[in-house]
Every structure is written in structure tokens, then in C-alpha cells.
Amino acid sequence: MTLRERMSDMGRSARHAAETLRLAPSEQRTAAIRAMARHIRAAEDAILATNARDFAVATGRHDRLALDPARVAAMAAGIDVVADLPDPLGHELARWTRPNGLDIARVRSPIGVIGMIYEARPGVTADAAAIAVRSGNALILRSGSDALGSARAIHRAVAAGLVEAGLPAETVQLVDTPDRDAVGLMLEGLDGAIDLLIPRGGRALVERVQREARVPTLGHLEGNCHTYLHASADPAMAASIVANAKLRRVGICGATETLLVDRAAAPDLLPLVVDVLPGCELRGDAEAAGIVPMTPATEADWSTEYLAPVLAVRVITDLDEAVAHIARYGTGHTEAIVADDPAAAEAFLARVDSAIVLWNASTQFADGGEFGFGAEIGIATGKLHARGPVGPEQLTTFRYVVRGTGQVRP
């Protein structure tokens, strides 16, 4: 069988599994998720051994690839959290009766078959499987080749959990080859089998998806996030928020990459900011560099998602300029204002068109767990269907169920 034939088979199996999942009771899906967590705990030794082999031969960045007993335990615990989340399915989102007596209900439903293309993060295999089953969807996973062994070991445990609960093993399938052509086939949609693609990876993957995808995608694009210090900002709060937004974890998409500071407050605030960013390289415009020494910023710095201890710094005139800078260089992910002046803050919150806008809080709160969603498989930066953290509820759609008594349309 060619790769195309094998992938088409996976698509058909996923479609069948999705029909089962869509009608499977909530309790059965919950039992499957719990069983998945149990099987992952039981397979810890096998998972760690495979992961060690992956790690030994991996070619790419390694920080997210490595597993240890604590990370496997956290993976299983994360799955149990998803099992406890409220079932997003079956709720009536709205229901009304028309003057002619037609009773119309808008009912939450699964999307169907979700394709997930990701890189060397073994944990995504488990998170995505749990969230897909919670939301009643079938899933086709395509792991980065560096983590394929680990993904296989985790997937084996996931499949065992599904079967134990009486659900099809094909509910969650893993593309079992490092062949990059598999990505292209998924982007084509596997003969219509894939309803939604979720890519999670670096710029090369994102660009390939934008070029080649023939099915809807829920983009997890770059997070070029901004923190804006308004002239009215409380200095201590500004320093504490900037330190957290930049350095708590530099590699996550909600990390602040550019700091905007009002001219009136810059001489006071910038020295404080420098103090709380030890080991962080600052790249500033001429005005910022005139207040505290820093590397000169180039035009490219305003557009760069560093994912590293580097911060671009720009001194600006006012809120208008902050909004304009973000509209020009931002990626629509997450932006924060630090301000004591409520009118300025509300203007910022209204005018900045990003998935998440914050007042007096760190951009690193851009996270499904921090929002109370329990789990997420990414932060959507597109505007369609879902925006911000993507948890089980965001992987649903709805249908209209109309009950009549013989009505015909005039």
C-alpha cells in the first residue's frame, strides 16, 4: 500500500470512529479518558525507555522532547483533569419557538475528525487525545519525527484506554511514519475525512499549512505579544508585571516580546524594568537607549517572536501610538496595558483587536488552565471559530434541531 492509500484508510477509520464517538454517552467517554491516564502510568517504563532513544538520536531542539518520571506523572494527571471537565456535548445553547410553532434548538455537537500536526512534544499526544475524546471527536495525530517513538509509546497507552472503555481504538490514530509526505496528505484533508486541522509548530510548519491546507485550520501562530506601560502605570506593578511577562517562561507563546513605554514615564520606569530583567538582552529604539544602555533595535525586532530572554523596547508618545504599533506588528495573540487610569485602560481594551487583551496583568496568563478551561491544546490566533485558548468546548460546533407538527413554509 502506498502512503496515500494508508492515510486514506486512516481517514475512513477516523470517520467511522467519529460517528461512534458522537453518540457515545458522556460516562463512556469519561471512562475512556480515565483509562488512558491509567495505561500511561502503567506504561511509564516503556515510555521513558523509548523517549531516551528518541532523545539520543534527535536532530532538533531538545528541551521539550525529554520526559522523566515527573513529566509522565504530570501527563497522566493532566488527562485526569480533562476527565473531570464538564462534558461540552449535548447542551442546548439556545432554544426558541417561532410564531408558526416550530421549536428550534441549537445543540452543541462534536466537529468530527480533527487532524493535529505537531513537532517534538510528546505531551501533546496525550493532551490532544484526552481533549478530543472529551469533546466527542476522532483524532489523527502526526508527531514530529524526533518524538515519534515517544508518541508511539504514549499512543499505545491511549488506544488501550479507549478499547478498555469500549470505544474504537481508531478514535485516536497516530501516523506511524516519519515520512514528511504524510503532512501534505493531511493538509489535503484525506479525501474529505478531516474536518479541522490544528498545526502546532514553528514558522516552517505554519507557512506550509498556510500555503497548502485545503481544509479549515485552527492556527496556533506566533505570539508577538506586547506589554504597554501607560504614563499612569504604578511603577512597582509595572516592574513586577514586565518581569513576569518576559522571564517567567521565555519559550511560551504568551511571553511578552516588545515593551512599549509612554515617553512621559519612560525615565522613571525603564531603569526599574532593567533591574527586574537580569540576564535579559534589551533592544531599544534610540530614545530608550538614551535612558538606559541597550542594543539598538532594528525594524525586524518589532516583528520578532524571540522565545528567548530578549526584549524589544520602544518609547512612544501615547496610547494612540501603542494601539497603532500593535496593529502594525502584533500577531493578534495577547497584549497587556499597565495603567492606573481606568479610561486609558478601557480604551486600550476596546481598541486592540487581539484574542486576549489584559489590564494590569501579565501576558503569561494566556493559557487555557489560567482561564479555567482545565486544559488546552493551543492558543488560536485566527479570528474564526475559536480564539484564544483551545480546550474541549472550542473543539465543538452546533446543529439546529427543529421539531414541528407538520408545518410547511408559506
Place this chain on the structure above:
Amino acid sequence: MTLRERMSDMGRSARHAAETLRLAPSEQRTAAIRAMARHIRAAEDAILATNARDFAVATGRHDRLALDPARVAAMAAGIDVVADLPDPLGHELARWTRPNGLDIARVRSPIGVIGMIYEARPGVTADAAAIAVRSGNALILRSGSDALGSARAIHRAVAAGLVEAGLPAETVQLVDTPDRDAVGLMLEGLDGAIDLLIPRGGRALVERVQREARVPTLGHLEGNCHTYLHASADPAMAASIVANAKLRRVGICGATETLLVDRAAAPDLLPLVVDVLPGCELRGDAEAAGIVPMTPATEADWSTEYLAPVLAVRVITDLDEAVAHIARYGTGHTEAIVADDPAAAEAFLARVDSAIVLWNASTQFADGGEFGFGAEIGIATGKLHARGPVGPEQLTTFRYVVRGTGQVRP
């Protein structure tokens, strides 16, 4: 200037207009919509004269192209209906406080710039403009070339209404050329300016969109709709619903194209159905043709959206077979069951995964007006973002607005 440059300029103008619209007060948008209706009424003579010229030289199907005074009046009245609809913007869809005190609100927001590619229906120009302004979006319209003159005349009135209310004329732009390359440029997204594309047209357009689109689309695909007569169906209700579902208007996407009839009831029901479908060609499987004379159906009939007085008829064993037939041949648009047995009806409503499923009502109710949405610019058949009738609310998205008091993430 090349077409590409002109279209890129349109994209940039639309993006600027969208920023203004997003923050324009509800009353200003309402005033603009009312002014659009007034200017259309005032321009009736010019619109009709241009339409007559379009009609005289048109190459394609003409039934939807022709305007007359009544249709222009209906167009203006439809716009006034949209002006009266509740503003979908600014509502808090949800708001909650996290244990750390963060106050998170999910706020409804416009999508931004919507591109609409349609064929020879002049009325779409007015409907789409009104719905876009109601939902705070900018709009780029690409009319079919057969209706371009009519679209220009209507667009002139729309732009006059926008300017009268103080909104940018570029809020609604019309691609002022029949050059088909303009469609390709819109499918590429105009350098990122278009957030959402809505194609409305025949199979050739739909296929081109699926092949070439680089931006999210809200597909208005085919409606291969089914009506299923369960063995428990009331015969009189079955006949009345089938007559309406097929013949009320044969050219709309919610018209029934295939009739499925339970074997147990077929000898009773099929003769009644034939009686209420005068002038309708029936294409049946062997079993149906054995009960009443009809043209033999071929495999292609099960997949055909006739949009004509033709009905495919199939005799089946039971509800399982109905569900399987619809899953195989349906387009996920609208399907109905006629049944007295509530258990059978509820099973059908749960198991058929279409945007709209009805019990004891005509499939021709698949319409935004009939749903109480006031207006629609199509019925979405995809599963993402919006499903079913697309009115102003369906052209919105949301943002998370987070208010803190200095919180940083642990």
C-alpha cells in the same frame, strides 16, 4: 496600476474602514443601514435601467438577475429589517472571576474584513452590505459579471448611505471589473486583508474556492437535502410536507432533492406523494418504480442537487438505512423526518449530522428569516464557526478582555 495593485489598495482601505467600524457606535451603524435603504429607494430608476442593460446582454441563467420595482422595494425593505435587528456587538457572552481575582470577559466583536464572491444576484449586494454594517465588518464584494452593472448601481446607493451616516465609503467596496483574476486575488486574501471569504455560487465557483482559497471560508455549498418518510408517518402530513419541501421553490438550497420512504409504508405513501407533485419528475429505485411508475434512478441521482422539479425516490428498510444513506450522499445541509413515533424522530434528530435536522416540517424552512435571524447571506454547510443560516450574529467573533490588579503568573 495592475489589477493586483488595485485589489491590494482595496484590501488596505477595507482594513482601515474595519478599524473605524469596529468602534463605531451601534446608532451610527443603524443610521447608515437606514440611509442605505433610503438611497436605494431613491435610485430605483437608475437601478432598474442598469439592470435592464445587464439583462439584455447576460450570458448565464437569468431568473435571479432580473429586478423590477417590487424587487427593489423588497431589497430596501430587507435592509430596513436588518437596521432593526439587535446589535450583535459588544455583548459579554460570558464573564467570570478566577480565584486569583482576574476578571475575564468574553466579548463579541466583528470579524474584520469580509470578502464576498457571488454570481448574478443583484440583491446580494444590498443584503450583504446591510448585514456587514450591522455586524461591524468591512466588506469587499465581487459580483458576477452578468450583474456587475446592477451591482454598481446598488453599491453607489449603499456608499451614499454610509457617507451620509459619517462612516467611510470604503466600508463596502465593489470590485469594479468583470476580470475573473479578481476572484483569484480575493482567494489569496489580498495580502492578509481579508479575514473571511463567503462564496455564493455554483459548483465551478465552489470547487475553485476549495482549490485556491488561502483564507478561511464560510462555505455555502450544495444542499442535497433529504426528506425521510418513516413507517409511522401520518399520510396527509407526509404528502403536505413533501409537496412543500420539493415544489414550494425548487431553486433554493433547502429544497428536498431525495425522498426516502420506509418499505412498510411505501405502498400507502408513494401514491399520495405522486398526487401532490404535479409536474415533478420522479426518479426512483426499482422498488419505488414498482409501486408507482417513475424514471429509473441511477447512482448519480442520489448525489444530485437538481434545483429543478425532479425528485429522487428510494425505498429503504428502516431508520438505520435512512441515516446511512444521508451520511453517504448528503451534503450536511438540511434533512427532515416525517414520523408519528417520537422515539424514531428523536433517533433521527440525534444521528443525522447535518446543520439543520427537522421533525415533521418542511426542509424549505432552512432560512435565516424563518429561523428568526431577520436576514441571512447564506446557509453555511461547513462545521466551523457558523453552521446553518448566516446572519449578523454569525459574522462576529469574540475577544477575551481580562482586567487585573497587578496579577503575575506563578
